[in-house]
Amino acid sequence: MQTLQEKASEWSGVSTNDAFAIDETNLYEKLGLQTFINLSTNFYNRVYDDEEEWFRSIFANSKKEDAIQNQYEFFTQRMGGPPLFSQRRGHPALIARHRPFPVTHQAAERWLHHMQQALDTTKDIDSDSKTKMMNFFRHTAFFLVAGDELKNPKQGIPCKHAAGKSAAA
Amino acid sequence: MQTLQEKASEWSGVSTNDAFAIDETNLYEKLGLQTFINLSTNFYNRVYDDEEEWFRSIFANSKKEDAIQNQYEFFTQRMGGPPLFSQRRGHPALIARHRPFPVTHQAAERWLHHMQQALDTTKDIDSDSKTKMMNFFRHTAFFLVAGDELKNPKQGIPCKHAAGKSAAA
Numbered sequence: 001m002q003t004l005q006e007k008a009s010e011w012s013g014v015s016t017n018d019a020f021a022i023d024e025t026n027l028y029e030k031l032g033l034q035t036f037i038n039l040s041t042n043f044y045n046r047v048y049d050d051e052e053e054w055f056r057s058i059f060a061n062s063k064k065e066d067a068i069q070n071q072y073e074f075f076t077q078r079m080g081g082p083p084l085f086s087q088r089r090g091h092p093a094l095i096a097r098h099r100p101f102p103v104t105h106q107a108a109e110r111w112l113h114h115m116q117q118a119l120d121t122t123k124d125i126d127s128d129s130k131t132k133m134m135n136f137f138r139h140t141a142f143f144l145v146a147g148d149e150l151k152n153p154k155q156g157i158p159c160k161h162a163a164g165k166s167a168a169a
Numbered sequence: 170m171q172t173l174q175e176k177a178s179e180w181s182g183v184s185t186n187d188a189f190a191i192d193e194t195n196l197y198e199k200l201g202l203q204t205f206i207n208l209s210t211n212f213y214n215r216v217y218d219d220e221e222e223w224f225r226s227i228f229a230n231s232k233k234e235d236a237i238q239n240q241y242e243f244f245t246q247r248m249g250g251p252p253l254f255s256q257r258r259g260h261p262a263l264i265a266r267h268r269p270f271p272v273t274h275q276a277a278e279r280w281l282h283h284m285q286q287a288l289d290t291t292k293d294i295d296s297d298s299k300t301k302m303m304n305f306f307r308h309t310a311f312f313l314v315a316g317d318e319l320k321n322p323k324q325g326i327p328c329k330h331a332a333g334k335s336a337a338a
Contacts, residue, residue, distance in 0.1 A: 005259035016256060023252045083192045087185060090174035091309065096264030096316050140260065147265050 008143035011105065019139030022132045028081030033072075035124050036079075040072040043118035047111075055110045058101050079133075094140070095147030103148035108141035177312035180274065188308030191301045197250030202241075204293050205248075209241040212287035216280075224279045227270050248302075263309070264316030272317035277310035 002010070009015055028036070044067050050056040059067060073084040074092060085092060101107075115137050119130050171179070178184055197205070213236050219225040228236060242253040243261060254261060270276075284306050288299050 003258065004262070004265075005257075008259060016259070020252055020256050023255075083189055086192075087189050088174075089172065090177060090185070090312050091263050092260070093173070093262065093264040093312075093316060094260050095262040096173075096319060099319065143259050143262075147262060150265060150268065 004143055004146045007146035008139050011145060012138045012142035014135050014139040014142075016139070018135045020136070022079055022136045025129070025132065026080035027129055027132065028076055028079045031125060031129060033076060033081065035122065036072040036075045036081075037068075039118055039122045039125070040068045040075070042122050043071070043115055044068050046114040046117060050110070050114070052110060055107060058107065095144060095150070098144050098147065099151065101148075103144045105142075105145055108145050112138055112141055173312055173315045176315035177308050180314060181307045181311035183304045183308040183311075185308070187304045189305070191248055191305045194298070194301065195249035196298055196301065197245055197248045200294060200298060202245060202250065204291065205241040205244045205250075206237075208287055208291045208294070209237045209244070211291050212240070212284055213237050215283040215286060219279070219283070221279060224276060227276065264313060264319070267313050267317065268320065270317075272313045274311075274314055277314050281307055281310055 005016060009019075012019075044059075044064050047059055047067075048056065048064050070085070070089070073088065077083045077085045078092075112134075116134065119125055119134060125133075174185060178188075181188075213228075213233050216228055216236075217225065217233050239254070239258070242257065246252045246254045247261075281303075285303060288294055288303060294302075
């Protein structure tokens with residue numbers, strides 16, 4: 001059986017080495033907190049205004065300002081800055097925290113579309129940082145798609161409360 | 170509803186600040202990779218020899234050497250060293266990776282019992298590092314207990330394949 005990591009690489013087309021090249025540079029020190037805040041604000045402005053209702057609706061139960069803060073605190077922590085996310089909310093637990101949402105291949109591509117636009121229109125992000133971040137995001141998005149499939153007893157670890165049920169929802 | 174972080178603090182008795190005090194010092198630089206390897210080896214020797222069969226059996230499907238490597242690579246990455254775990258296996262995704270196991274309050278306490286013994290009998294771990302690590306481990310163990318309850322539709326986010334079922338297993 002393929003691991004989460006192998007699925008993420010295959011589906012994203014991004015190798016593990018390229019995905020984790022974000023660890024070669026301290027992007028937090030290079031870009032600064034304000035740039036992360038600007039990027040996440042730019043990103044979620046696009047998401048909450050998405051003309052695609054199916055995608056916009058995934059975020060309907062979250063406040064935009066909370067989504068922005070969760071994201072830039074995670075980016076800060078993951079890319080070399082202080083552990084703002086964990087201090088406020090605990091371990092990232094990326095797959096578990098995405099559990100309520102339908103993280104499909106299509107949703108991953110739509111997320112990445114908005115992030116690419118946000119990266120391209122946020123000032124002070126140089127092209128090397130942009131490439132590193134986009135590779136990380138692309139690999140991570142498909143890692144979460146792989147994680148989402150764990151919810152499906154046909155493909156992943158069975159949901160114990162579904163024992164005895166044969167049809168997948 | 171309590172967040173994962175709030176449950177972790179309440180059940181562990183460790184505040185978020187104390188749990189994430191591991192980020193105040195670079196424990197990887199202070200202790201070195203070999204100490205993490207020694208600690209994880211010491212820990213899993215105890216776990217795989219546990220006289221409590223119910224606990225030992227949780228690990229029965231994993232090879233001891235794999236368990237050791239997964240653990241010291243995660244510790245290295247989380248405590249200031251190179252991202253060995255992610256480069257090999259992707260995001261820690263702590264809750265999702267513990268999903269196959271029954272992470273109960275009792276299992277958390279047993280895990281912590283062995284880890285306390287391992288910390289006390291691994292050389293070159295000073296008492297400040299030991300305190301910081303034990304607080305982090307205790308908080309994290311109960312964070313995972315809280316995460317485990319997400320599998321239970323009565324207390325967490327419903328498992329979508331259990332829709333329409335009323336009884337919890």
